[in-house]
Amino acid sequence: MHGNSQVFLEGISGFLGWYYVSLAAMNLIAAYWLWRARHLVGQAIFWLVVALFYMGYLAPMATSADPEWMPQMPALIRNLVNVSLGGSTGAVTYSVGSMVLLIVLYLGRRFFVRGQVAWGMLNLSLLALGLSMTDYNFYTIAAKPDNVPIVGLIFLIAFFTWLATSRAVENDDRIARGEPTLEHEGSEKVLVWPDLVYTELICMVALTAFLLLWGIGLEAPLEEPASSVKTPNPSKAPWYFLGLQEMLVYFDPWMAGVVMPSMIVVGLMAIPYLDFNPKGMGYYTIAERKFSYLTYQFGFLLLWIVLIVLGTFLRGPNWNIYSPYELWDVHKVEALNNVDLSQYFWISGMNMAMPRAPNGSSVPIQLFYIAQREWLGIVLVLAYFVVLPPFLAITVFRKYYAKMGFVRFMVMSNLLLFMLLLPIKMVLRWTVNLKYIVSIPEYFLNL
Amino acid sequence: MASGEKQSLGDVIRDSQIWKSIFRHPAPVDRRNRVVVMLTNFFLHLHPVSVKKQGIALSYTWCMGGVTFFLFLVETVTGVLLMFYYRPTLEWAYNDILSLRDVTSLGILRELHRWGAHAMVITVWLHMYRVFLTGSYKPPREFNWVIGVILLLLTLLLSFTGYLLPWDQLAIWAITVGSNMARATPILGYEGPGQQLLTLGGIDMITSGSDARFGLLGARFVGEETLNRFYVLHCIAIPLSAAFLMAIHFWRVRKDGGISGPL
Numbered sequence: 001m002h003g004n005s006q007v008f009l010e011g012i013s014g015f016l017g018w019y020y021v022s023l024a025a026m027n028l029i030a031a032y033w034l035w036r037a038r039h040l041v042g043q044a045i046f047w048l049v050v051a052l053f054y055m056g057y058l059a060p061m062a063t064s065a066d067p068e069w070m071p072q073m074p075a076l077i078r079n080l081v082n083v084s085l086g087g088s089t090g091a092v093t094y095s096v097g098s099m100v101l102l103i104v105l106y107l108g109r110r111f112f113v114r115g116q117v118a119w120g121m122l123n124l125s126l127l128a129l130g131l132s133m134t135d136y137n138f139y140t141i142a143a144k145p146d147n148v149p150i151v152g153l154i155f156l157i158a159f160f161t162w163l164a165t166s167r168a169v170e171n172d173d174r175i176a177r178g179e180p181t182l183e184h185e186g187s188e189k190v191l192v193w194p195d196l197v198y199t200e201l202i203c204m205v206a207l208t209a210f211l212l213l214w215g216i217g218l219e220a221p222l223e224e225p226a227s228s229v230k231t232p233n234p235s236k237a238p239w240y241f242l243g244l245q246e247m248l249v250y251f252d253p254w255m256a257g258v259v260m261p262s263m264i265v266v267g268l269m270a271i272p273y274l275d276f277n278p279k280g281m282g283y284y285t286i287a288e289r290k291f292s293y294l295t296y297q298f299g300f301l302l303l304w305i306v307l308i309v310l311g312t313f314l315r316g317p318n319w320n321i322y323s324p325y326e327l328w329d330v331h332k333v334e335a336l337n338n339v340d341l342s343q344y345f346w347i348s349g350m351n352m353a354m355p356r357a358p359n360g361s362s363v364p365i366q367l368f369y370i371a372q373r374e375w376l377g378i379v380l381v382l383a384y385f386v387v388l389p390p391f392l393a394i395t396v397f398r399k400y401y402a403k404m405g406f407v408r409f410m411v412m413s414n415l416l417l418f419m420l421l422l423p424i425k426m427v428l429r430w431t432v433n434l435k436y437i438v439s440i441p442e443y444f445l446n447l
Numbered sequence: 448m449a450s451g452e453k454q455s456l457g458d459v460i461r462d463s464q465i466w467k468s469i470f471r472h473p474a475p476v477d478r479r480n481r482v483v484v485m486l487t488n489f490f491l492h493l494h495p496v497s498v499k500k501q502g503i504a505l506s507y508t509w510c511m512g513g514v515t516f517f518l519f520l521v522e523t524v525t526g527v528l529l530m531f532y533y534r535p536t537l538e539w540a541y542n543d544i545l546s547l548r549d550v551t552s553l554g555i556l557r558e559l560h561r562w563g564a565h566a567m568v569i570t571v572w573l574h575m576y577r578v579f580l581t582g583s584y585k586p587p588r589e590f591n592w593v594i595g596v597i598l599l600l601l602t603l604l605l606s607f608t609g610y611l612l613p614w615d616q617l618a619i620w621a622i623t624v625g626s627n628m629a630r631a632t633p634i635l636g637y638e639g640p641g642q643q644l645l646t647l648g649g650i651d652m653i654t655s656g657s658d659a660r661f662g663l664l665g666a667r668f669v670g671e672e673t674l675n676r677f678y679v680l681h682c683i684a685i686p687l688s689a690a691f692l693m694a695i696h697f698w699r700v701r702k703d704g705g706i707s708g709p710l
């Protein structure tokens with residue numbers, strides 16, 4: 001383990017010391033607030049003890065830079081993470097795990113938005129981050145200057161999701177009791193000067209200070225001069241496009257890089273024209289707009305943010321999956337034996353050779369052979385996009401269809417089907433190693 | 448001060464001819480003047496005079512649209528300053544960035560610009576997240592949401608085009624990965640499905656020298672033409688478009704009835 005060398009630990013001990021001191025300060029403030037503003041003495045004492053633990057134990061131990069004493073993520077947990085995320089099934093474990101986590105958070109939202117619980121989870125995740133920092137491999141990724149914003153992004157998304165959900169839970173309770181929502185209560189008018197202008201001023205000053213501190217504390221990266229012959233491995237797109245780059249594992253570039261992004265933009269623009277539900281405008285609610293809420297969270301949190309985190313923290317050389325505590329070993333090989341649907345059909349299913357046009361045949365003949373070879377995939381794709389929407393219109397989405405009319409309903413269902421294409425392709429890849437549903441390399445048309 | 452009344456320094460300044468000529472009216476300490484200040488000041492007239500209390504509550508808007516706009520201003524100022532030091536050519540680009548770190552005083556200009564850009568991508572996502580979660584795209588605000596989506600796209604493109612300018616390994620390979628996809632554009636990319644459709648008298652119209660990727664890069668690979676193209680897009684075309692759309696975006700916020708709220 002060259003990772004835990006003394007030099008490395010000494011290099012980060014100062015930072016970690018301050019990190020734990022700030023965690024202590026954070027809990028101290030919380031304890032003070034609980035005591036003075038809420039008169040919750042028991043809870044205040046609890047978080048005071050937590051603060052003392054950070055201050056009196058973790059901070060000095062971290063500054064010691066002694067491998068014996070330095071607080072580290074227990075080896076048991078690191079090994080567990082390495083085994084579950086580092087192997088060839090890492091992407092499956094990670095994606096399914098994230099989905100299960102989000103579902104649990106959603107179903108148990110009433111419990112998880114409680115102040116005590118949310119604060120506890122924040123403490124645990126900050127503690128886990130601190131403990132993981134002493135792992136050289138984790139540190140190399142998380143502290144890479146351009147990755148620091150992603151660590152921030154994760155905490156910001158978590159915080160604002162908590163804020164929005166706690167207000168939605170409160171509002172939903174009030175609506176059920178027939179009372180006005182939190183937002184209905186603030187309907188009296190106030191003057192923009194001073195109420196808004198001062199808030200804006202304070203925000204600007206705080207933000208400027210924050211940017212200055214960030215700029216002084218962390219130097220912008222500059223690597224070696226550009227060279228078109230030395231390809232870095234892995235070659236990663238800027239972090240906000242990593243969701244698209246992750247799609248490249250499952251789709252060809254024309255889908256992952258062109259069709260899907262266009263669909264995302266068109267789909268976002270279409271939202272106001274597809275969501276016909278008049279309720280839930282101007283206040284946080286989940287109960288009054290479950291379908292649109294869940295659809296958006298599925299696309300934003302699971303198919304965008306979770307994939308960015310995957311691309312940043314788990315993708316390494318040759319775009320293989322590495323656990324965050326695992327060394328990026330360039331020679332790690334992952335068996336790739338993905339099979340096209342047409343190969344499954346003709347070779348495994350029919351025990352025949354793949355249909356192939358005789359050499360030198362004309363274009364129509366070639367097209368005929370291609371169609372024969374790929375017929376199953378083509379039929380499935382057509383059924384998916386053409387037959388499924390009307391079927392949905394007369395079954396599960398009958399009410400939606402009645403309200404939306406033909407055009408709007410077809411647009412919505414096709415957009416949703418495009419969105420679902422990614423998880424479907426992922427599952428097919430993981431379960432039956434499916435490469436392409438339709439594979440027409442002659443025309444670069446692989447799906 | 449003949450009257451013998453004690454005047455504070457602030458009063459003296461606010462009573463001076465210079466101050467009055469700039470701000471056009473006295474300090475807003477009473478209700479009447481607080482209304483008037485919003486109407487007579489150019490910068491403040493973006494705002495209405497009074498708003499619903501919940502519409503400006505931080506727990507409601509998260510202030511993320513405002514923060515995004517402020518970051519855009521920070522990027523504009525630091526960006527203009529950076530342009531003094533940077534030449535977009537293969538010969539100079541990398542060295543200019545290098546000396547920005549080693550030679551220039553106020554050495555955190557580049558940091559402010561880069562971290563501000565990352566932050567802006569994050570805050571624009573959070574702003575969209577809040578607008579969605581409060582259902583604020585519903586009528587009559589549908590079109591402002593559409594303008595927002597374009598602003599989101601422009602923000603990402605601003606960040607993407609800027610990523611290339613330092614001309615280091617990080618820069619060209621990230622842009623290479625990103626722009627390679629354009630090669631596969633259906634019909635218009637030379638490795639895209641249907642590119643065979645565009646032929647004229649048996650001659651392919653879409654080749655690696657004429658496809659969508661070439662249009663983006665100005666060449667078959669990320670090179671000097673690309674640097675120039677991205678520089679112009681990054682410093683002129685995209686910021687101007689974004690500023691234009693932001694003006695409409697803010698105007699629409701007011702015309703659509705101010706920040707959304709329950710009916």
Ligand code: HEM
Pocket residue numbers: 508510511512513515516519571574575578583584588591592593594595596598599602693696700705706707708
């Ligand atoms: C450069 C990017 C953007 C800037 C500077 C910006 C700025 C703002 C500001 C200052 C507001 C006032 C309320 C608030 O702060 O929340 C606002 C409102 C709004 N924005 Fe944006 N925005 C941007 C991008 C977006 C995006 C990406 C969307 C959605 C896709 C969007 C949709 C809206 C809508 C619908 C409103 C009205 C919300 C309401 O009335 O509650 N904007 N924007």
